[in-house]
Every structure is written in C-alpha cells, then in structure tokens.
Amino acid sequence: MQLLEHQGKALFRKYGIPVPEGRLAQDAEEAGLIASSLGVRVAVKAQVLAGGRGKAGGILLAEGYEEAKAAAAKIIGMRIKGITVREVLVERALSPAEEYYVGLTVDRSRKAVALLLCRSGGVDIEEIARSSPEAVYYRALPPNDELHPFKARRMALEAGFDRARILGIGGIIANLYRLFMGEAATLAEINPLMVTQEGKLFAADSKMILDESALDSTLEGKRTLAESKDDELERKAIEKGLNYVRLEGDIGVIGNGAGLVMATIDAIGLNGGRAADFLDIGGGAKADVVRKSLELLSEDKNIKSTLLNIFGGITRCDEVAKGILEAVGAGSLPFTMVVRLAGTGEDEGRRLLEESGMKIAATMDEAAQEAVLAAKGAC
C-alpha cells in the first residue's frame, strides 16, 4: 500500500525524522488559514500517488493567506496522471543548500534490506543512477531491529556525504531503518533529504510503501487500504474482499490465480482486444465470490463482454457455475458472458451452465477470441 506524502511524513515524525512544519488542507480556505498561521513562505503541494507532481504544476509557492488560498484553489481539482487532487499539504518552504537521497527497500534477489544513498538527490536520481552508477552507494543490510547510528554514519561517509552533516544524517538513516522495520515497509524514501541554508536537515518529501500482508486484516486495516485507492470500483472491491485492478479496455476478465488472469489478459491482447480489469478470485472461491465479482464488473460501464476463465484445482468449477447462475438470476448482466471451465468439477459445472442455455468455450484461446468478437459486436 502506497502512502501519500503527508501520511509518510506523519510516520517520519513518529520516528524522529525532521519534516518541515505544515498541515493538510481539504479546501482553499483552509490552505490560506494554515499559511497565515505558519506566517512564512509556504509550499502548497498536491497529495496524489503520482510521480512528476511538480512538473505537472501540483506544487506552488505562496506567502500569506490570499496567495496560499489562490494556489490551493488552482491545485485542488486538478488532474495529475489521471488522478484528481483532493487535498494539499501546506508547509514551510525551505531554501536548500544541498539535497541528498536516502532510500531503503526490500531487495528481492538478495533477500535483504537495501540501503541506497546519493549525494545528489532530487527528481533526477534515476538518471544519475543510470549514467553514473558509482555515484549511488548501495549496501545490503541484514534484517535486524535496529541499525546503529555509528554504522549509518560510516555508510554516509562512504557514500561521500559532507563530513559536517554525518551526525545528523546518521541519526536520520538509523531512524528511517527503525521505521522501515517497525511499520513493515517495502519502500521508505527521503528524496530529497534537504540541508537548508541555515544548515538544518529536513525530509522534504516522502515516498513510502507498506507491505499489505503485514497490515492487520481488521476493518481498520481494510479501510486504510480502501482509502489509498483513487478508483471507486477498486475501493468497492476491497470492501467486498476482491483482488481487483481496473484497466482501460472493454473486456471484463475474471480468473483464479494471478498468473492465469494475466495470461488471460494477454490472450485477449493477442486476439486484438483490451481487458477492462484484472480480477483474481483466488483459490477455493465459493459461488458468492463469483457472484460478487460479476456484480462488481456490472458497475463498469465500459465493459461489453466478460471472460471468466477458471482452471479448477482447489477451486471447483461447479461452485463457479453456481455463482454465475446466481449473478444472472439476480438481474440481467449488462455484458455478454464468455465462460471457460477446466479442472476440478468441470463436468458438473458445464452441465449446470448448459442447462441454462449458456455456451462454454473449449479452450482459453477460443474463449479469448469469442470475448473479443462479442465486445466488437456490441459496439
């Protein structure tokens, strides 16, 4: 689960990492009031999960009530990479002398925590890593509860950070490591870590991803996860307990197992169609999960046909068939259904569907072709 800048900064504060003074505003008026109470020049920053905010005009500098209100009015409602801005962070503007990069992430291949440091932080860090990889310091750390500040200081020195700053930076790296382990993060990035003209250190931006498996599965955890989604159907899917991602095509896709669903989306692509979603009902799904899935897709007005592709292992095809019939019985589905069933309970599943006049595709390829044809025919 990806966090917004202000959520990440709240965690930074909790772990003793200095962040610029500031607050979140839901509307222009509130942004103006925050700016006047801070009484300094402020940055008004769009809170969206999209890179390139600054370039898109989502960060503006302002001073005083009127300017900050006007800046927030410009930003709130703006669309950045397809996402509508609903909130802005209003915080003290900094005058940077230097900008560093500090990042922690999970290194899948080494099965370790990766620490990355670079003297030149900011938006061009990936370009720097490509053109001069030696400029980025990398260290695989063992998964402990803490990283001693003295070790972090040595790493900062090895990374070429300014000697005069390593006391503060070592502490920040150690705290970021504590945050990373304590909050079950898979990414924690301070970019840039700013040294101001006055020689103070601040985390000027945050990028954080938390491991969804480590979120508690309580209602609270579910709500937090749902709130992190910008798409309404994706939010609904979380509430219904469905593993769903919205895509841009017109063919609905439901399957069991992420690999099979992706392969189904690919088969649609190979036949000249475009999938409208990724929906994985997982292993051992019962009829109600299938019904809920079809109900969810019914709310996507772009969908013209839906391909349901099941290879039964623990999932039983007859349960899936019952779910389809429940969804159909509850009201006509607003799209053509194409079904392909194989594996456990296949014969019974086929019988149930064929009795109610539904046709079943013999292979995955055939099913994909039919779904693409049906979507084109519906145009």
Place this chain on the structure above:
Amino acid sequence: MGILANSGTRVLVQGITGREGSFHALRMRAYGTKVVAGVTPGKGGSDVDGIEVYDTVLEAMEAQGANASCIFAPSSSGADAIAECIHDGMPLIVCITEGIPQMSVIKALAEGARTGWEGRLVGPNGPGLVTVGEALIGISPAGIFKKGHVGLVSRSGTLTYEIVDMLSKAGIGQTTCIGVGGDPIIGTTFTDCLRLFEDDPDTKAVVLIGEIGGSDEENAARFLHEGSHKPVIAFISGRNAPAGKKMGHAGAIIYGRTGSAQTKIEALKDAGVVVVDKLWEIPGQLLGILA
C-alpha cells in the same frame, strides 16, 4: 527420479487439523505421498484419519523421520512455522500459505543462513511440487499429471495446472513440477530449480513459466547463459498488464532494466531459450525437442 522429492520423502503437514491442511493431507496421501505426521501446536496426541499429530516439528521428525514439511498454517503464523522447521534442520519446507509479511520470511531465511541450515524452502504462496508418480506435496490437482521427461518450474499455480494439463493431453509427461511461489520474497528460485533439473538424468527439457515483476527470470537467463544446458521453453505472462506499482526510485535503481515482460523475454532469448508468445504453443515446441 525428478528433483526435490521422491517416493522416499517423508512428509509432515503443519496445520494438519485445519480445513485446508486436513483436506490436502489426505489428498496427498491418496496420491501415494508418504504423509507420516501432522503438527498442530496444542493438538499433539490426536490423529487425522490415522495420521499422528504432534505439538512440535522436532517431535514429528524424531518419531516419524519426517524430512519434508508442507505448511498450511494461517498467514499470521506462516513465518513462525517456517522458522520452526529451519530451527530443527528440516531439509525441505514447502510453504503453501499466502499473505505472509515479506520481512518475516527474510528474517527466517537470514536466521537459517546464520545457523548453517542447509535445507530448502519452496514458496511461500505457491502450489507446492509434484514428482510425478512419487510424491505430491501441496495443493495441485493430482489428475492432470503424467509421468515423463519434462521438468516444469513456475511462479503461478493455476497457470501451472493449465500447462501441465495441456502437456499431458498432448502425451508429454513430466518429471517434477514446481511452483516457486508468487511472493516477492521466496526461498527457491528459478535458477535453483534449473540447476537441479540439469543434474536430473530423467529430465530432458524444462518449461519455465515466468511473470512480470522482480528479476528472477533475468537471473535464470544469466545462469543459462553461463554454460550449456538442457533445452528450456519459456512463457512470460503479463505482457498486457499495466506497469506495476512503481517501487519509488529505489526499485528502479536496484533492478535497473529488469521486471517487464519485454526485459525478461529478451534476456531469456539471449540465453538460447525458446520463448513462446502463446501458452498453447508449448506442447508443439516440446514435441519438436523431445522427438
């Protein structure tokens, strides 16, 4: 033959008294797997259809000579189940459990490395493995397999079933089929499996089913590039999937140009692997190789 497990493998099932654990323990036994014990803390002394249940992994190993464990524990205790096996020196751990936090798996494996554990973890979040005709450890539907000479390794469960079914129907049998698991942090990698298949005299060719994300396919390609190897046919799913959640800059820096379907396909092709565009082209390609 085949790899990782055979008719001599003695399996204990962790979480055997749960719904999934008991259901699959009996299915594994029905396949012919030697399911010698179960472990559920607090239920020691009971049995599941004649399979003795113990409180600890160590007791099950000592009493029944278990040398492999299949984990069905819930996600909240999955990492603990892995750690217990590593602590007691279990040679093979197959973890079916989905949703175990990444860092707890990293910690368990780091502890294993620190204490000199020489075993192997398959998974988490996979279907397990099958050495055809000898041992089924996990949740794969038994009926689709057919004994033969093709090894299969995959990151996806259902996609594995799909392909195995296709192969068997085309008359192409298998040695061992392994699902390495869909999580970002897994024990046994594609490269580990390719190495093992290389040394298995019964395996004549390998099918590798990858998907977008991570760099396990690229690492496997690097391994294959290093020397001569048995024929490998690969399929990568997710070409039409949207670019995944961008892992910040850190992900881009570490993984560089890896992770997309295109980088994986190119790396594998460079290493002499036949990469098919369509799943259903795999049997035809194999028939050509095995002929």
